Amino acid sequence: MPAINVEPITFALFGALGDLALRKLFPALYQLDRAALLHADTRLLALSREGGEPDEQMARIEQALRRYIPPHELDDAVLQRFLARLCCLRMDFRRGEDYAVLAQNVSAGLPLIAYFATPAAVYGAICEHLAGAGLAAQARVVLEKPIGHDLASSRVINDAVAQYFAESQIYRIDHYLGKETVQNLIALRFANSLFETQWNQHHISHVEITVAETVGIEGRWGYFDQAGQLRDMIQNHLLQLLCLIAMDPPSNLTADSIRDEKVKVLKALAPITPDILSQRVVRGQYSAGIAGGKPVPGYLEEENSNATSSTETFVALRADICNWRWSGVPFYLRTGKRMAQKLSQIVIHFKEPPFYIFAPEQRSLISNRLIIRLQPDEGISLQVMTKEQGLDKGMHLRSGPLQLNFSETYKSARIPDAYERLLLEVMQGNQNLFVRRDEVEYAWQWCDQLVDGWTRIGDSLKLYPAGSWGPVASIALITRDGRSWYGDF
Numbered sequence: 001m002p003a004i005n006v007e008p009i010t011f012a013l014f015g016a017l018g019d020l021a022l023r024k025l026f027p028a029l030y031q032l033d034r035a036a037l038l039h040a041d042t043r044l045l046a047l048s049r050e051g052g053e054p055d056e057q058m059a060r061i062e063q064a065l066r067r068y069i070p071p072h073e074l075d076d077a078v079l080q081r082f083l084a085r086l087c088c089l090r091m092d093f094r095r096g097e098d099y100a101v102l103a104q105n106v107s108a109g110l111p112l113i114a115y116f117a118t119p120a121a122v123y124g125a126i127c128e129h130l131a132g133a134g135l136a137a138q139a140r141v142v143l144e145k146p147i148g149h150d151l152a153s154s155r156v157i158n159d160a161v162a163q164y165f166a167e168s169q170i171y172r173i174d175h176y177l178g179k180e181t182v183q184n185l186i187a188l189r190f191a192n193s194l195f196e197t198q199w200n201q202h203h204i205s206h207v208e209i210t211v212a213e214t215v216g217i218e219g220r221w222g223y224f225d226q227a228g229q230l231r232d233m234i235q236n237h238l239l240q241l242l243c244l245i246a247m248d249p250p251s252n253l254t255a256d257s258i259r260d261e262k263v264k265v266l267k268a269l270a271p272i273t274p275d276i277l278s279q280r281v282v283r284g285q286y287s288a289g290i291a292g293g294k295p296v297p298g299y300l301e302e303e304n305s306n307a308t309s310s311t312e313t314f315v316a317l318r319a320d321i322c323n324w325r326w327s328g329v330p331f332y333l334r335t336g337k338r339m340a341q342k343l344s345q346i347v348i349h350f351k352e353p354p355f356y357i358f359a360p361e362q363r364s365l366i367s368n369r370l371i372i373r374l375q376p377d378e379g380i381s382l383q384v385m386t387k388e389q390g391l392d393k394g395m396h397l398r399s400g401p402l403q404l405n406f407s408e409t410y411k412s413a414r415i416p417d418a419y420e421r422l423l424l425e426v427m428q429g430n431q432n433l434f435v436r437r438d439e440v441e442y443a444w445q446w447c448d449q450l451v452d453g454w455t456r457i458g459d460s461l462k463l464y465p466a467g468s469w470g471p472v473a474s475i476a477l478i479t480r481d482g483r484s485w486y487g488d489f
């Protein structure tokens with residue numbers, strides 16, 4: 001029996017035949033079943049508009065499970081148990097009359113988790129009709145990102161949801177918060193006093209946050225071209241990472257204590273005004289290049305593309321946080337599609353010692369960095385200076401790592417996918433790893449001023465070849481401050 005107490009629920013997945021549901025959500029639910037974290041009476045309702053008869057829909061879900069679950073984790077008995085929980089229903093989520101059949105399949109008296117794996121434009125209608133069907137009181141609603149396109153549209157969606165659900169029933173997903181290594185940021189910072197005493201402008205010179213992807217648009221051009229990398233990645237994942245690095249210690253681990261501290265960081269982000277925008281922010285778009293050893297098309301030549309789009313697939317920027325802890329410490333953020341390597345990492349660069357006593361020619365070697373690898377090769381490495389070994393060596397310095405690789409150190413533990421953790425947290429009614437409305441709105445407000453600035457100054461898009469580390473201008477962004485992106489080669 002698992003140590004976690006699991007209660008029976010009805011899990012209703014809206015958009016069950018969409019990309020996210022098939023690629024991520026069903027596999028995550030299967031993994032929870034495999035780990036005995038779904039109660040025997042838990043039922044899964046797969047809700048979709050198209051997809052044929054229920055047995056055809058079921059076949060598509062089974063096919064996806066067989067495709068996305070690693071073969072050594074696919075257990076036939078678990079798969080059959082999982083499929084037996086499943087009921088496929090066809091509905092148009094905008095039609096109130098379609099909810100009667102849903103209501104018949106929801107167990108009375110059990111929590112209903114309604115997961116919206118649909119475009120955000122449909123969230124309001126789903127909420128209205130869940131309430132109309134008398135299902136609101138027992139429901140927790142899970143909202144995928146991005147919520148809206150800007151602050152104004154996100155307010156409209158959040159208002160529509162709030163008409164029927166209290167904030168305590170709303171779980172806004174940012175799947176980065178479900179990654180084990182991201183949760184580890186809280187443990188690293190607040191369970192090790194050694195870091196907290198150094199975690200400020202007296203000791204840290206700057207911080208880098210990189211989320212580089214090797215994938216391109218993967219058939220999502222229609223969605224992505226409306227969004228772009230700023231809305232798709234910076235507004236949510238990268239600003240959340242920045243908050244977890246920059247926030248003050250919360251007084252406890254409750255959802256609101258953590259969220260209050262994150263909101264303070266978002267409110268303290270310095271605006272980037274149009275006069276400094278082109279120095280502080282770089283927008284890029286990939287052109288044809290080589291990825292994984294093969295030629296790949298540019299963004300404008302992708303399937304279903306529009307050849308004149310100026311949507312960005314890359315953003316690099318310098319953010320400054322106006323408070324006592326971080327004054328004068330730039331946070332350099334960058335993220336892009338079709339980059340040289342899949343890599344999500346945070347690098348904390350510590351300042352040089354206040355007084356230097358070693359040979360002058362070794363001075364440039366001095367560097368203490370804390371490197372937090374979020375994916376792949378999850379782990380933490382602290383680079384420290386030591387003396388070179390040997391009788392023939394004087395006080396020659398060299399930099400070496402104190403290293404913790406999670407999969408090597410904790411050999412037995414499988415690293416769960418972010419969605420497994422997040423689904424489990426919703427099932428337990430725990431909002432810690434979900435984003436509160438004000439966080440979403442402050443993040444939009446900050447991103448909106450960048451978009452407005454781009455419109456005002458007509459900031460041009462910089463091309464970069466697929467398979468590179470981004471536009472040359474993103475290197476200039478950091479070298480202008482006498483620094484470089486860590487680890488690029």
Ligand SMILES: NC(=O)C1=CN([C@@H]2O[C@H](COP(=O)(O)OP(=O)(O)OC[C@H]3O[C@@H](n4cnc5c(N)ncnc54)[C@H](OP(=O)(O)O)[C@@H]3O)[C@@H](O)[C@H]2O)C=CC1
Nearest residue numbers: 015017018019020049092093094117118119120144145146
């Ligand atoms: N895919 C991903 O990797 C990620 C997705 N997200 C978010 O998750 C959500 C889903 O994304 P994704 O799976 O990619 O999108 P898809 O377009 O692949 O899936 C959305 C599904 O919703 C269905 N749908 C839309 N409107 C209705 C309606 N009125 N009635 C019934 N069904 C409807 C669509 O059905 P139909 O095909 O019939 O229109 C489709 O199956 C979005 O909010 C997205 O931003 C977030 C992070 C990553």
Ligand SMILES: O=C1O[C@H](COP(=O)(O)O)[C@@H](O)[C@H](O)[C@H]1O
Nearest residue numbers: 145175211213215232233237344
């Ligand atoms: O939310 C999104 O995230 C993925 C990247 O997630 P990861 O877990 O693979 O790092 C990104 O590709 C997608 O465009 C975006 O919508």
